[in-house]
Amino acid sequence: MSKVDYSKVTVIILAAGKGTRMKSNLPKVLHPVAGLPILYRTLNQVKSLGVTDIRVVLGYGQKLVEPLVNNFRAKVCIQKEQKGTADAVKSANLSTAQKTVIILNGDHPFIKAQELSALMKKHIQEESEFSVITSIVDQPGDRGRMIYFENKPKAIVEAKDASAETLKIKEVNTGMYITQLAILEKFLPKLSLHAGSKEWYFTEILSLVVEANHKVAFLKSSEDLAFGVNSQKDLAIATGRAFENKNKALMDKGVVILNPATTFIEELVEVGAGTVIYPGVHLKGKTAIGCFCVLEPNAFIHSSGIENSVQIKMGSYIERSLVKEKAIIGPYAHLRPESHIGKGAKVGNFVETKKAVLGEGVKASHLSYLGDVSIGANTNIGCGVVTCNYTLKKTKEKTTIGSNVFVGSNTQLIAPVNLEDNSCTAAGSVINKDVPKNALAVARAKQINKENFKKK
Structure with missing residues (x-):
């Protein structure tokens, strides 16, 4: 015929x-x-x-x-x-x-x-x-x-x-x-x-x-x-079958899904061979996961690109973002839209990013907010660092951090501000002026010790 x-x-x-x-x-x-x-x-x-x-x-x-x-x-x-x-x-x-x-x-x-x-x-x-x-x-x-x-x-x-x-x-x-x-x-x-x-x-x-x-x-x-959908019950059954079919197709291509019954991967998602997916993972939209990644329990990824050998730790939420190869995300990290995480970078527990570009090898290990920011390679972001990007005019200002910068714990960066390559900020500083290359910025009140102080 x-x-x-x-x-x-x-x-x-x-x-x-x-x-x-x-x-x-x-x-x-x-x-x-x-x-x-x-x-x-x-x-x-x-x-x-x-x-x-x-x-x-x-x-x-x-x-x-x-x-x-x-x-x-x-x-x-x-x-x-x-x-x-x-x-x-x-x-x-x-x-x-x-x-x-x-x-x-x-x-x-x-x-x-x-x-x-x-x-x-x-x-x-x-x-x-x-x-x-x-x-x-x-x-x-x-x-x-x-x-x-x-x-x-x-x-x-x-x-x-x-x-x-x-x-x-x-x-x-x-x-x-x-x-x-x-x-x-x-x-x-x-x-x-x-x-x-x-x-x-x-x-x-x-x-x-x-x-x-x-x-x-x-x-x-x-x-x-x-199978036709005529009720919400039918819709739930159809959705369950679609997830089951998708999981089977991915496993046939070499994806490791530890518990397909509790793994929810939408139709347009792509996953590379050798990737391991733990229970409770949700992959939505036009998400593309590379090869040999590990997606730990309850990771939620929407319309994002995850390159090869990335580890997404437990409870992390990623939306409309890009994570380059060998990066580590989480546990409990939140990558909001337009976050670009560089090769081998780390975004640790309770770190939130938004419109953030983190270069290769950047480490933000815990408890930070990084919004409207560009960070150069191999920079270390200490615990509790906040980019203060929101103004009284209800606009967002940008923070620029160079390469090999050390941002001390609990530093507040008042945007717009620029930290040049190899600069440092002391812990607890409130930085509202640019920091030159190779400089240490200290912006905190002088410590005063009152001797023989007793509580009333």
Whole structure:
């Protein structure tokens, strides 16, 4: 079979539902699963096939969902009223669609490009006019049941309309279809309005296609593919599965995850082989972890770069920052956005950085605040050092510290101020003037000892 030209395929994603059971003002398809909105996941998989004609049917929360759709250069189609899935398909401007149409549910987070490709292959090889992916699940719940006749799909029966006997069936509809435009044009007008819900069900089209002796095909796939998110409980289950899948994929590439059940790594995160991840670690956003790192328990890293052989000690929080190779962070360090920690540097316990550039070999071992600061190589920051960067004008001023500087414990640096290379500050000093190269700055009150002093 020749390669499928997906530029000649229309994909319709049904994402107009309100998601009443979610009990949320956020449209259901925007709820994140392991860091990515459900609809993003589907659009990303479809786009990877090379599809150019993607149509997303929106309704509830249209204005909130549109930016995501536009980012994928997909078309927005509007279902004006909630009249069911068949009406949603009609809302996708079928008059301009390609001859082959893929239809997907927008609330299924585990749709995969390879599954769609496999169904397309079967659709073409068997000269099918309507094809569907099914799954066998342990708990079918409210999913539509597959009915067969002579080993071919005959109908899809929605759970709320099914008999007790039909509800025992464990093979369910995944909501992933490939059909021909001609089939949609022929049978959509023939669907009946459901008496109870006052909706048109797209699933009923299968029985009409079979009755008219058109060719149908089916492909059985994994249970995940059938999983749709309709409640916060479903969202939690989906998120758990996504974390589990991500952890398995990383372990297959040589990452050591000591307890996958308590390790939470989002979809876009990258981790190098040989890195050891302890329980309770959270890796979020576009975080990239190098090789041979150690992430101790309860480290939280968001949208940051961690180079090779870095040690992140227990309880450290890192956000939108860069940590160069062989650095040591923590325990209980806080790297706020735009912190750049140099090669072999140390940011110890209860040290907070913000918009801070620490050069190679810098050591800030404990109990310091380093904000809006640039620190040269091999400088030592003593315990209790504070860069006083906030002014009465509610602006932030910068502190510049050179290389090989010794900043004594409990030094307060009143920005803007500059400590040149090889300078020192005495412990307890309040520095508000520049310190020249090779100088020692002492800025503290003279000690007075009162002899024979007694407490009253």
